Amino acid sequence: MAVENNFINGIQERGYIKIGLPPYNTPPAYYIDPKTKELSGYDVDFARKLASELEVDVKFYRNSKDFNDLVRRVGAKEFDLAMGKLGTTYERLFNAFPVQYMKLRHAILANRQSLEKNDLRSGLPDFGDRLKNSSIRIGRMGGSIWDTEVRRVFPNAKIIKFKDWGEVKEALFEGRVDAIYRDATEIKAIVYQDPNLAIQYVPILFEDELTMTSIFMSESGKFGFSDFLKFFIDREWGEIKNDSAIFEEFQDYYNSLSKFQP
The missing domain is CATH 3.40.190.10 (Periplasmic binding protein-like II)
Known part of the structure; x- marks a missing residue:
């Protein structure tokens, strides 16, 4: 049978x-x-x-x-x-x-001035650890894995939830958050749309954080x-x-x- x-x-x-x-x-x-x-x-x-x-x-x-x-x-x-x-x-x-x-690697798109105000300069040898332990404001999308992942990776940050990805990006460009968090394909796509954004915002990819x-x-x-x-x-x-x-x-x-x- x-x-x-x-x-x-x-x-x-x-x-x-x-x-x-x-x-x-x-x-x-x-x-x-x-x-x-x-x-x-x-x-x-x-x-x-x-x-x-x-x-x-x-x-x-x-x-x-x-x-x-x-x-x-x-x-x-x-x-x-x-x-x-x-x-x-x-x-x-x-x-x-x-x-x-x-x-997919985790990534953030951060306002350069906000990083400098928080004494976070990418040239520092301990930049990654300092960033993860900072208290910067990070926007994330509700109802997604980023609800939990951003709190795990950035335990001291002020996490602000938004309804969808469009609202998350809008909050960054309006200065309501210092950075936004998602996977590398989504973060890099923002810079592809307007390379001039790199003047004010920096994408940071985390090699040690994978989804x-x-x-x-x-x-x-x-x-x-x-x-x-x-x-x-x-x-x-x-x-x-x-x-x-x-x-x-x-x-x-x-x-x-x-x-x-x-």
Whole structure:
């Protein structure tokens, strides 16, 4: 008698895989293309290719409240998988099971004058430790891993929560915070958009702080689908990608952000 995989069989009998995505636009990972009005990005392409290997269609669900809610919902079996640059934290492991497919460095974009006022000069040999133990004001996005990670990395900082990434960036440029915190792909993208920002703001990447970025699933998904997913990542994705690989593969996208294209 053949042993069946009930999780995969259920997807195939339904005829489509249910993928939960965050309710944001985060190019080049996942976003509504302004030209085509279609959902696009490398996470979207990943999901569609995965569906093709299962010989089913894919349906995307983008109605979660935030990143944390998305992970909770997949753990409650509302989707088959949840993805979209989802970092792994202890809190999320209470709700769902991860399979890693990226690792991204942590980064901040800081106001140069604010750093100098706090006696934080990048030339100092202990700059990294001094920065992490400083009391600067850092903006972060609510409902994300940065809620917990920024407090872990910057235990003495004044942490200010904002609704979304747009509000976080606005707070920095309006002087309401000294720095903003997220992964390297998001921080460097801001500088790509306007290289002149480098006059007033400095991006700082932390080589010793990495986010384990994962695809999440329920307990039944862990036992029924994690091996298939890991094989797919190895065969189709090629490796657990870091932010340098993302920049290299999507260099055309990042270059297109610049306001100063020839």
